[in-house]
Amino acid sequence: MNNAASILILAFLALTFLQSGYEKIFYWQDNVTWLKEHFAKTKLKNQVPLALFHLLVLELISGIFCVVGIIQLVTKSGREFGFYGAIFSCICLLMMLFGQRLAKDYDGARTIVIYFIPAVIAVYWLN
Template sequence: MFNVASILVLVLLAVTFIQSGYDKAIYWKDNLTWLKEHFANTRLKNHVPLALFHILVLELISGILAVVGCIQLIVNNGRTFGLYAGIFSCITLIMLLFGQRLAKDYDGARTIVLYFIPAVMVVYWLS
């Protein structure tokens, strides 16, 4: 039980990204409509569908890696998949943060930083 903190953060990342990816996939049109309006005055305005697809893929990769990382830590104390989950989570969150800052949604950007902190912690712990 040396990796309890890492497992808990990986569970947090798994729940966050799998739920968010699921929401984007199931409610694609609604998300796309809202995001087109959100980014209407930015350089991303003509690239929203592609950006949304990229974020969806990265969120699902991050979430799945977090689940596999938890299992690997529990089964054989392996750290590889958990580390990759943390790295992919950080990349995903940086992309989300970039979008929020571009849209001048500073409250949204601040919220993303709250998820970024534990993601960086898990990268540190598992590297």
């Protein structure tokens, strides 16, 4: 299998973002409450539900594109959806990194970088 590493990274990203999207959908109020507290001292304090909704949409797009990208790689019918899934994953992670830095949660920001590295590798391999 020529694309094993790309498939594994896309699976990692798909699981990450589809699970995160699931949690946002089914535990919406818990997330909003926690994030309002997290961003209480920032300019985002009044924008939490809207920002969370935007992130949710992008996470679902990322996860779905990654799944379709895996199917494309397995069936050797292209790489476009995997590439777009990786790009949208990077955008989601950059949005989260921005939020963590804005909230001065540097440990949280550091954790996001761990996810960002394989996402950028996927962009590079699938380009």
